[in-house]
Amino acid sequence: MRQVNPPRLEMRDDIRAGLRDVMPVLGAVLPFAAVFGTVAVESGLSATEVMFASASIYAAASQYVMIELMGQAVPIWSIVLAVFALNFRHVLYSASLGRHMGAFSFWQKALAFFLLVDPQFAASEARAAKRGLRPAYYFAYALAIYGVWIVSNLLGVLFGSLLDNPAALGLDFLLPLYFMGMIMGFHARSHFLLILVTSAVASLVVHQTLGSPWHITLGGGVGMLVAAALSKPKADPSTGAGQ
Amino acid sequence: MTDIVLIIVLCAAATYLTRIGGHLIMLRFGEVHHRVEAALGAVPIAILTALVAPSMLTGGVPGVAALIATGVAALRVSLVISVAVGLAVLVVLRAAGL
Numbered sequence: 001m002r003q004v005n006p007p008r009l010e011m012r013d014d015i016r017a018g019l020r021d022v023m024p025v026l027g028a029v030l031p032f033a034a035v036f037g038t039v040a041v042e043s044g045l046s047a048t049e050v051m052f053a054s055a056s057i058y059a060a061a062s063q064y065v066m067i068e069l070m071g072q073a074v075p076i077w078s079i080v081l082a083v084f085a086l087n088f089r090h091v092l093y094s095a096s097l098g099r100h101m102g103a104f105s106f107w108q109k110a111l112a113f114f115l116l117v118d119p120q121f122a123a124s125e126a127r128a129a130k131r132g133l134r135p136a137y138y139f140a141y142a143l144a145i146y147g148v149w150i151v152s153n154l155l156g157v158l159f160g161s162l163l164d165n166p167a168a169l170g171l172d173f174l175l176p177l178y179f180m181g182m183i184m185g186f187h188a189r190s191h192f193l194l195i196l197v198t199s200a201v202a203s204l205v206v207h208q209t210l211g212s213p214w215h216i217t218l219g220g221g222v223g224m225l226v227a228a229a230l231s232k233p234k235a236d237p238s239t240g241a242g243q
Numbered sequence: 244m245t246d247i248v249l250i251i252v253l254c255a256a257a258t259y260l261t262r263i264g265g266h267l268i269m270l271r272f273g274e275v276h277h278r279v280e281a282a283l284g285a286v287p288i289a290i291l292t293a294l295v296a297p298s299m300l301t302g303g304v305p306g307v308a309a310l311i312a313t314g315v316a317a318l319r320v321s322l323v324i325s326v327a328v329g330l331a332v333l334v335v336l337r338a339a340g341l
Contacts, residue, residue: 028321032322052251053255056255057255058258062254063254065294066250066251068294070247076246076249076250079250079254080253082294083257084257084258085286085290086286086287086290086291087262088261088286089261089283090262090264091261091264091268093262094261094262094264095266095268096265098265098269109266113259113262113263114259114262116262169330169334170334173298173309173333174326174330176295177309177313177325177326177329177330180295180314181314181317181329182322183288183291183292183314184313184314184317184318184325185322186287189284189285191285192288195292196292199288199289199296200292200293200299202293203294203296203297204296204300207296207297215296215297216290217293218293219289219292219296220289220292220293220294221289222289223290223293224282224285224286224289225282227282227284227285228281228285229278230281231278231282232277233277
């Protein structure tokens with residue numbers, strides 16, 4: 001039924017599909033962006049600093065980690081290292097997604113990778129498999145999330161400064177809970193429980209001996225070593241169906 | 244205050260580096276060893292767990308209960324709802340004076 005469309009129609013279809021696919025994600029982005037704005041202001045950042053961070057880093061988990069560690073007064077290098085390590089999954093995202101970006105120019109790619117958040121990766125991989133990935137789809141999806149992210153951040157900043165006792169709402173403990181929820185989101189990965197337990201134990205031991213911030217780097221490092229040690233080579237691709 | 248701006252700029256650079264890095268590495272080398280890939284795949288679990296673990300000690304009974312509640316809920320419902328469940332447990336137990 002579907003015919004080869006002229007480029008303008010194809011672009012319109014791509015934009016529509018991108019906006020349609022991104023809708024459910026926006027509902028999840030909105031509260032987190034608002035809460036980030038509130039928590040960041042509560043931890044002493046100015047409104048300008050919060051908005052600058054959200055616009056330039058654009059990674060919710062990393063920004064939460066940054067805020068949490070700023071509060072613990074650890075050295076700058078360890079904050080950047082924690083953010084870098086936490087973002088390492090993006091290396092895998094861009095390695096995989098880059099293969100589907102044949103239709104993107106150099107600058108489109110450079111911008112596209114800046115906007116590469118978790119749902120963007122999932123949606124783009126799915127789109128690439130079904131219809132092929134074109135810039136119109138990618139950027140319609142990406143700019144919708146970025147726009148909602150910035151606007152709800154600002155709302156969080158504005159309303160957050162009105163709260164006078166965040167502890168009564170449990171906001172002082174919101175970050176650990178958020179991280180806990182994120183961790184469980186990865187429960188389907190191989191050796192999940194073993195990595196979780198070894199990282200937790202190593203983190204607690206280091207926290208009680210060497211102290212902060214080493215528990216993050218070393219505790220996480222132990223979990224990564226366990227995963228590497230248990231890894232098995234993938235099936236030889238030359239025996240598979242081929243390309 | 245300039246320290247905060249410096250941290251933000253460095254974190255933004257680190258984040259962008261990881262977002263474009265995989266593509267650059269693939270252009271240059273093609274494949275990574277499966278153990279490296281497994282270690283990278285474990286990063287979110289390992290780093291986040293290491294970050295959260297000490298709050299089991301500092302959060303007291305309400306904190307631990309809230310973490311467990313969020314963890315269990317996250318297996319069934321969305322992240323936003325799981326965090327709300329944990330917050331509810333925390334607020335109730337704190338109000339109860341535990």
